[in-house]
Every structure is written in C-alpha cells, then in structure tokens.
Amino acid sequence: xxxxxxxxxxxxxxxxxLTLWQVFYMNPRIESEREIAQIETQQAAEAxxxxxxxxxxxSDIPTPTSGAGAVPGTAGQAAVPADRETAIAxxxxxxxxxxRISGSIxxxxxxxxxxxxxxxRVTVDKDSPNIQLLNPSxxxxxxxxxxxxxxxxxxxxxxxxxxxxxxxxxxxxTPDTPVTVSFTNDKGLTFxxxxxxxxxxxxxxxxxxxxxxxxxxxxxxxxxxxxxGTPATSGIYILHEGLIGVTGEEGLQEIDYSxxxxxxxxxxGKSSDGWLGITDKYWAVTMIPRTGQDFQxxxxxxxxxxPRYQADYLTDEIVVADGASVTSELMVFAGAxxxxxxxxxxxxxxxxxxxxxxxxxxxxxxxxxxxxxxxxLYKLLGNFxxxxxxxxxxxxxxxxxxxxxxxxxxxxxxxxxxxxxxxxEKYADDKMKQQQAMMELYKKEKINPLAGCWPILIQxxxxxxxxxxxxxxIEMRHAPFFGWIQDLSAPDPTSIFNLFGLLPYDVxxxxxxxxxxxxxxxTMFLQMRMNPTPPDPxxxxxxxxxxxxxxxxxxxxxxxxxxxxAWNNFLSIVQQGVIMxxxxxxxxxxxxxxxxxxKKPKPAE
Numbered sequence: 001x002x003x004x005x006x007x008x009x010x011x012x013x014x015x016x017x018l019t020l021w022q023v024f025y026m027n028p029r030i031e032s033e034r035e036i037a038q039i040e041t042q043q044a045a046e047a048x049x050x051x052x053x054x055x056x057x058x059s060d061i062p063t064p065t066s067g068a069g070a071v072p073g074t075a076g077q078a079a080v081p082a083d084r085e086t087a088i089a090x091x092x093x094x095x096x097x098x099x100r101i102s103g104s105i106x107x108x109x110x111x112x113x114x115x116x117x118x119x120x121r122v123t124v125d126k127d128s129p130n131i132q133l134l135n136p137s138x139x140x141x142x143x144x145x146x147x148x149x150x151x152x153x154x155x156x157x158x159x160x161x162x163x164x165x166x167x168x169x170x171x172x173x174t175p176d177t178p179v180t181v182s183f184t185n186d187k188g189l190t191f192x193x194x195x196x197x198x199x200x201x202x203x204x205x206x207x208x209x210x211x212x213x214x215x216x217x218x219x220x221x222x223x224x225x226x227x228x229g230t231p232a233t234s235g236i237y238i239l240h241e242g243l244i245g246v247t248g249e250e251g252l253q254e255i256d257y258s259x260x261x262x263x264x265x266x267x268x269g270k271s272s273d274g275w276l277g278i279t280d281k282y283w284a285v286t287m288i289p290r291t292g293q294d295f296q297x298x299x300x301x302x303x304x305x306x307p308r309y310q311a312d313y314l315t316d317e318i319v320v321a322d323g324a325s326v327t328s329e330l331m332v333f334a335g336a337x338x339x340x341x342x343x344x345x346x347x348x349x350x351x352x353x354x355x356x357x358x359x360x361x362x363x364x365x366x367x368x369x370x371x372x373x374x375x376x377l378y379k380l381l382g383n384f385x386x387x388x389x390x391x392x393x394x395x396x397x398x399x400x401x402x403x404x405x406x407x408x409x410x411x412x413x414x415x416x417x418x419x420x421x422x423x424x425e426k427y428a429d430d431k432m433k434q435q436q437a438m439m440e441l442y443k444k445e446k447i448n449p450l451a452g453c454w455p456i457l458i459q460x461x462x463x464x465x466x467x468x469x470x471x472x473x474i475e476m477r478h479a480p481f482f483g484w485i486q487d488l489s490a491p492d493p494t495s496i497f498n499l500f501g502l503l504p505y506d507v508x509x510x511x512x513x514x515x516x517x518x519x520x521x522x523t524m525f526l527q528m529r530m531n532p533t534p535p536d537p538x539x540x541x542x543x544x545x546x547x548x549x550x551x552x553x554x555x556x557x558x559x560x561x562x563x564x565x566a567w568n569n570f571l572s573i574v575q576q577g578v579i580m581x582x583x584x585x586x587x588x589x590x591x592x593x594x595x596x597x598x599k600k601p602k603p604a605e
Contacts, residue, residue, distance in 0.1 A: 084132070087139030088114055092164075094179050095172045098197055101335065103134065105173065106144075110165045110181050110193050112203065113137065113144035115334055117283075124478045124486045133283055133334060142228035143278075145285060147205055147330050149191075150314070151219040156187030158219065165193065175199050188213040189320075201335025202345060208327045211320040218319050221328050223287045224312035225277045228303075230257060234281055239359050239472055243299045243311050244286070245276030246353045255299050260309060266299040274352050276311045277333070282474040284357055288331035288349075291315050333357075336474050339371060359472050363465060370465040371473055378475075384488055385481030388466070388560050392567045395462055396575070403572075404579060415584070416445050463565070470558040481563065485516070488560035492516045513555045516562045521551030523569035529592040530576050 093104035096115070103115040115134035122128045135143045149158040157163075163183055170179035178196040185191075190210040197203050211217050233241040243255040248271035255266055276297050277286030289295050293315040300310045320326045333345065337358050346354035360367045373394065377387035396403070419441055427434035470476050476489045484494055492514025494500040497507045500515065525547040554562050573589075580587050 084135055084139040087136035090138070091136075094167060094170070094181070094195075096197065097172055098175055098199060100200060101197075105179070105181075105195060106136065107165045107167070107181060109146055109148070109161045109163060110159070110183075111144050111146040111161075112332060112334065113142070117336060120282075120336060120474075121478075124480075131283065133285065137226070137228060140229075141231070142226070143285070145223070145225050145287065145332050145334065147207065147221065147223040149207075149209075149219045149221055151217065154187070154215070155217045155219060156185040156189060156213075158185065158189075159183055159191050159193075168192070169194075173197055187217075189217060200338075200341050201333055202349075203332040203334065205330045205332060206327060207329070208325055209318075209320050210325045211322055214322055216319055216321050218317045220317055221289075221291050221293070221315045221330075222312060223289060223330050224310055225285050225287055226308065226310045226312075227278055228306060228308050230307045230309075231280065233257070238361060238468070239281060241280055242278070243276075243309060244279045244284075244357070245274065245297055245299075245311065246356060247271035247274035247276060247297045252353065252356050253299075257301075257307075257309060260299050260301040261307070264301055268297050270294050270296050275333075275354065276313065278309065278311055279337070279357060279359075281472070282337060282477055283335065284337050285334045286332070286357065287311070287313065288333070288351055289313055289315070290329040290331060291318070292328065293318055338474055339375070361468055361472075363461065363468070366461055366465040367468045370462075371469045371475075374469060375475060383481065384476060384479040385485065385560065385563060388488070388564050389567050391466075392564055392571065396568070396571050400575075403575065416441060463561070466564055467557070467561050470560045476558075476560065479560075481559065485559050485563075488563075489558050491556050492559045492562065509556065513551060514559075516559055516566060517551050517555040520554055520562050520566035520569065521547045523566050523573065524550055526589065527569050527573050527576075530573060530580075530587065530589050 088104065092107040093114070094107065096103045096105065100118055101115055102118060103112075105111070106113050113134050113136045115132075117131040117133055120131045122131065133143070134145070135141050137144055146161060148160045148163070149155075150160075151158055159165075165181035165183050168180050168182045170177050173179045173195055175198055178194050180192055180194045182193070183191045188211070190212065192208045192210070194206045194208075195203060196206075207221070209219065231241075240254040240256070242257045243253075243260055243266075245253045245268070247253070248269040250268045253266075253268060253276075260266060272294050274297075275286045275288040276299075277284060279286075295313040295315045297311070297313045300312070302308050302310075315328070318326055318328065331349070331351075335341075339358060342357050343355055345351050370391070374384065374387045374391050377390045377394075378384050381387055381390060420438065423434060423437045423441065427437060470489050478486070479488045480486045481488055485492065491512060493512075494514035495507045495512045496518065497511045497513065498505055528543055528546065554565060577587055577589070
C-alpha cells in the first residue's frame with residue numbers, strides 16, 4: 001500500500017461525504033430557505049394574506065382525557081379577520097414593550113398571541129420587517145400560548161379561550177411593570193392572572209385562584225402552545241424543527257410535523273418538571289410548568305383543511321378549599337434561541353436540559369465548544385468572519401503535533417521514492433514480495449504510509465462541527481464578514497457565471513460559484529500540487545479535477561465554512577512547505593505548476 005493509494009482512498013471518502021451533503025442537505029436547504037424568506041417577507045411586510053379557511057378556535061382538538069378533565073377545544077367565533085392587523089385590532093389588549101420584544105396580550109383568553117422580535121429582521125436589509133413570532137388565532141398563521149383551567153360543573157365557568165378578562169393592575173407590560181388581569185365566575189371563584197417579563201424572552205404567568213364559593217373546588221390547570229398552518233421548514237434532518245420537549249423519564253422528545261400528522265396524538269409519561277413547545281430553526285415558543293403538580297404532556301395534530309399543531313399539558317387535580325387561595329405558575333419562553341440566554345435559563349431558573357432547545361446534534365461535545373470558541377473570539381475581534389479565521393489557527397495549533405508528524409512522514413516518503421520505484425521494478429511480477437519489501441523499507445526508514453491521510457481526516461469532524469454551528473446558531477444568522485459577504489451562514493451570493501453581478505441576470509443555484517469558493521478551489525489546487533504528480537494517468541486526472549469538484553460542492557455551503565476551508569488550505573500549504581524544507585525534501589509545487597504549461601511529448605508512432 002503506497003501513499004498515493006491511501007490518499008486517493010481518503011479523497012474518495014471525502015467526495016462521497018460531500019456529495020451526500022450536497023444532494024440531501026445543501027440543495028434542499030437553499031431552495032427551502034429561499035421559500036421561507038419569501039414567505040416571511042410577505043407576511044411581515046404586507047400582512048394582507050387572507051385566510052382561505054381557518055379552524056381558528058373552532059377545531060375539535062383531541063384531549064388527554066375525556067369529560068370534565070379535558071383540555072378544552074374552543075367554541076367558535078363567526079367572523080374571521082382577513083389579516084393580522086385586523087385580527088389584533090378586533091380584540092381588547094394590553095401592550096408589551098421591552099428592549100427586545102414588542103406586542104400585546106389578548107384579553108380574550110388572556111393569551112400571548114402578538115409578539116415581534118426587535119433585534120431580528122427577515123433579511124439582511126436594515127429596513128426589512130422584524131420577525132413576527134406570535135400571531136392571533138384568527139389571523140394568518142395563528143401561533144399563540146394560552147393557559148386556563150378545567151373542572152366539574154360545580155366549579156362554574158372556568159377561564160378558557162373565550163373568557164374575557166379585566167385589567168386590574170398595570171397598563172403596559174415591561175420588565176419593570178407587571179400586568180394583572182382578573183376574572184370572577186358565577187360560583188364565586190376569582191382568578192387573578194399576573195404577567196411579568198424579563199429583559200430577554202421569558203414570561204412568567206402567575207395564576208391565583210381565590211375560592212369564595214362556600215365549598216372546596218377541584219381544578220386542573222392546562223397550558224398549550226398552538227400553531228395553525230404548516231410552517232415552512234429547512235427540510236434537513238440534521239436540524240429538528242417541530243414539536244419538542246423534555247419531560248418525565250423520556251427526556252428529550254423531538255417530534256417532526258410529519259410525525260405528529262401521522263400519529264395525531266403523542267402522549268409521553270407524566271412529569272413533575274421539564275418543558276415543551278414548538279421550535280423553529282432560530283426561534284422557539286415553549287412552556288415550563290411550575291404548578292407544583294405533576295402534569296401530563298401531550299403533542300397533537302388536527303384539522304382537515306387547515307393544519308393545527310399543539311403542545312399542551314394538563315395537571316393533576318388542584319383542590320382549593322373554601323376561603324383559601326392557590327397559586328400556580330407557568331413560565332413561557334418566546335424568542336430567539338440565543339445560546340447564552342438559553343443556557344442562563346437552565347442555570348438560573350433550573351429548567352431541566354433547556355440547552356437542548358438548540359439542536360447541537362449528536363456531536364454536541366464538539367459542536368458546542370466550537371461555538372464557544374468562535375463566540376469568544378468574536379467578542380475579542382468584533383467580527384464573526386475574523387473569529388472563524390482565528391478559530392482555524394487555534395485548531396491548527398491543537399492538531400499541530402499530529403500534522404507535523406504527518407507532513408514529516410510525507411517528506412520522508414518523497415525521499416525514499418527512488419528506492420520504492422526500484423522495489424516495484426524488481427518485483428514487478430510478484431506482488432506479495434513487492435509488498436513485503438515495501439513494508440521492510442517503511443520499517444527501516446520509520447515511515448507510516450497512512451500518515452498522509454491524517455491532515456484530511458482530522459478536518460472532517462472540525463468541518464462538520466463548524467458547519468453545524470454556522471447552520472443552527474442564531475448568532476451566525478446575518479453575521480457579516482467584509483465586502484460582499486453580508487451573511488456568513490448563507491452561501492457566497494456572487495457567481496463567476498454572471499461575472500460576479502456585472503451581467504444583469506441571475507444564475508441557477510448550482511452555478512453560484514462565488515469568489516470565496518473559487519479562492520478555496522485555488523488553495524486546494526495548490527495544496528495538492530505540493531505533492532508529486534502521480535505517475536498513473538487515472539490518478540493524475542483525479543488530482544487535477546478534485547479541486548474543481550470541491551469548488552462546485554462547497555459553493556452552496558455557508559460562506560463562513562468556505563472561508564474556513566480556504567484559510568485552512570493556505571495554512572496547510574505554508575506548514576507543509578516549511579516542514580518539507582526542514583526535512584530536505586523537494587517541494588514539488590513550482591515544478592508541478594510549470595509542468596502544466598510545458599508541451600507534452602507526442603507518443604511515438
């Protein structure tokens with residue numbers, strides 16, 4: 001086994017991996033994200049799309065239990081507003097205004113159903129609309145969080161979706177000013193619901209039930225996050241988008257929209273802690289019950305014409321004695337999945353495994369440290385692109401001993417090539433003796449023929465970790481580099497096929513070969529030319545075409561990843577050149593480049 005064959009095997013494996021990524025990840029991702037951007041822009045900028053049909057509050061949602069102890073479906077509203085603004089204007093509300101979010105609480109049901117994220121926009125354009133996270137159930141793409149009670153008829157009319165609440169304290173919900181709303185039913189039960197919010201994305205909904213009915217009352221508290229309509233997703237299985245939760249002994253539950261559509265109802269075991277809700281690529285809406293009672297989590301789908309997805313829970317009975325008061329609490333996270341913010345809630349508020357709200361994947365032990373390294377360097381350098389370049393240097397330093405040993409072995413392989421050719425000629429007709437002689441030569445010269453594979457193999461987990469970080473973390477979303485790269489998490493927007501925008505037409509996605517992919521291809525070409533040209537014509541052809549293939553493949557990857565690969569190639573060229581010079585091995589780069597322009601001798605006739 002010689003070095004060229006080992007290197008070719010490694011290259012072939014890399015091509016297979018990248019081809020699979022291209023076919024199953026990157027092409028679907030580009031198309032789906034274009035659709036998502038178009039949908040979000042239309043929703044946020046115009047807010048005029050009419051609902052063709054909407055279940056709104058009319059869906060007959062399956063419930064965890066039947067009868068009096070069930071999470072209620074809600075009785076109908078005849079009129080269906082045609083757009084989001086009309087839906088918001090059609091109900092009495094309490095304003096929400098914090099440094100990071102704005103919106104309102106709907107006093108019908110006392111639900112969170114209007115929320116905008118001030119720090120995030122649909123596109124990189126500074127005038128692009130803000131992200132609309134929550135929407136009224138009767139407007140386009142309803143998405144809301146609601147809590148209430150169920151019980152027997154003896155408890156009277158209990159707070160639910162159609163309950164009209166009254167403001168008793170506060171005017172605008174801010175981090176410094178909570179808001180309290182109240183409802184008294186026909187049996188003498190008074191419900192005081194207090195909303196508070198922190199400086200980020202966590203709401204606290206505290207329900208106090210005062211019993212003046214003259215008898216003990218048994219209630220059950222429920223909460224639900226409901227989404228009307230199937231949202232556009234990235235469609236890549238390495239990223240989960242859909243229903244999610246950490247409850248009971250099951251721990252993390254990731255349920256795709258298609259899964260719950262098929263099952264209709266998914267009911268894990270009861271839980272005393274945890275959280276559940278719905279997650280998107282960058283945003284999430286989750287409920288964290290703090291009722292002091294065990295609760296039954298559940299995920300459901302319903303709707304014949306308009307899909308409706310719901311994550312909900314129902315607590316065990318809460319008995320309120322006559323003349324007594326009982327308080328239950330629900331925390332609601334509704335916002336951007338920022339790593340430091342999410343981790344802080346897990347630590348400070350004791351939310352079990354809340355970090356899993358961000359899909360770090362199976363290799364989280366590599367992916368999350370990679371993020372923290374890039375984030376730390378970003379805070380130091382002020383630019384995520386520079387942070388990626390610095391991360392590449394750090395990774396190079398970590399793997400320097402291994403790469404150093406590998407390049408030394410490769411240099412020694414070049415020095416003994418005359419002896420290797422002599423062995424091949426001597427035992428040309430006896431492959432067994434040829435291999436034995438080669439192994440003796442390797443042992444004598446202390447050469448590892450597999451050493452040349454390591455510089456490429458060790459890049460694969462680092463490459464994947466960086467890809468995951470760029471793809472799933474919101475910190476990388478719309479993060480600019482310099483010049484034309486305004487979003488490191490998106491592909492290079494330029495293309496050589498329209499002269500990088502000089503010609504007035506767009507090119508197909510598979511022809512989007514931008515400046516950075518070309519730079520990456522050139523550095524890869526130069527790195528491969530550091531080695532002698534393989535004598536076998538097939539091998540030589542593969543070496544010649546490999547940079548071209550990788551250029552097309554990586555062109556659709558996030559620009560930050562391509563920048564990493566190009567910079568890594570450049571550092572590898574410098575490192576390999578220095579080591580080969582120290583070992584006295586000839587650097588083949590200049591001869592190989594010159595050979596490209598020499599006329600090849602014509603074959604003898």
